[in-house]
Amino acid sequence: MTTPIRRVSRRMPGWAKILTAVVVVLVVFFAGIRFSVLPGLKDLFGTETHDRTGPALLESIQDISRYDAASGNFQVVVDLEKDTKFLPDAIRGSRTLYVGAGAVDAYVDLGKVAKNDVTVNEDRTAATLHLPHAQLGKATLDADRSYAVSKQRGLLDRLGDFFSDNPNSEQAVQKLAVKHITEAAKESELTKRAETNTTNMLKGLLNSLGFKKVEVTYGT
Structure with missing residues (x-):
């Protein structure tokens, strides 16, 4: 009597999926693809610029x-x-x-x-x-x-x-x-x-x- 062969479904665990996603993201970055290539993504991660430069100091005066x-x-x-x-x-x-x-x-x-x-x-x-x-x-x-x-x-x-x-x-x-x-x-x-x-x-x-x-x- 032959024993039926059972197919075992091997699903990728959750942590492996996360790791794969991270690798894909890194590959995209390393390939040089900028955020600006993806429409709307730049607005999603919009940045603000703040000028915190101190006052300019007068170092010397020269007659011309x-x-x-x-x-x-x-x-x-x-x-x-x-x-x-x-x-x-x-x-x-x-x-x-x-x-x-x-x-x-x-x-x-x-x-x-x-x-x-x-x-x-x-x-x-x-x-x-x-x-x-x-x-x-x-x-x-x-x-x-x-x-x-x-x-x-x-x-x-x-x-x-x-x-x-x-x-x-x-x-x-x-x-x-x-x-x-x-x-x-x-x-x-x-x-x-x-x-x-x-x-x-x-x-x-x-x-x-x-x-x-x-x-x-x-x-x-």
């Missing part, structure tokens, strides 16, 4: 003797790619497209003008001024007009961003943007425009004081 005579606005698209040897880009690597918008000022340092650089005739109708050449200030990025167009990162880079909140994640492309804007300013005629504007300003000022002839030269 330069005349800002011209300002140039620049824009550059930075394409920064980082690769890792022996690993595909899908695993480790990044590429960022960043639009950097900034400005560079050109100025003449009037504080370097010595007494012998200014010559006035006896009847105070003619004046000759010898000024230093115009210089370029530091390039500054406009945070309101600078932004990342796209960011492509490998799986390991995404995991690193998930486990660490790095406020300097765009620091590399920002530095490159400043570098390229500075180079563009040097190749432009910004300093020449600054010297022209400074000359016109001084001639207008001295003419209003009664000087009939004003000559402005530049040199080291």
Whole structure:
């Protein structure tokens, strides 16, 4: 007489289901899927921002003797790619497209003008001024007009961003943007425009004081 075979139903215990669900959630996170991909989920876990920054402290005051005579606005698209040897880009690597918008000022340092650089005739109708050449200030990025167009990162880079909140994640492309804007300013005629504007300003000022002839030269 044969014994009938009973099929035993093995159901997954409750704790195993919970563990499986947790693993699935972690896999979704590790794959780089953002909450914003799921409609309405961001609103469900909405966050509030509170500014608890303390008062700004005045560290120093410096007298400025330069005349800002011209300002140039620049824009550059930075394409920064980082690769890792022996690993595909899908695993480790990044590429960022960043639009950097900034400005560079050109100025003449009037504080370097010595007494012998200014010559006035006896009847105070003619004046000759010898000024230093115009210089370029530091390039500054406009945070309101600078932004990342796209960011492509490998799986390991995404995991690193998930486990660490790095406020300097765009620091590399920002530095490159400043570098390229500075180079563009040097190749432009910004300093020449600054010297022209400074000359016109001084001639207008001295003419209003009664000087009939004003000559402005530049040199080291």
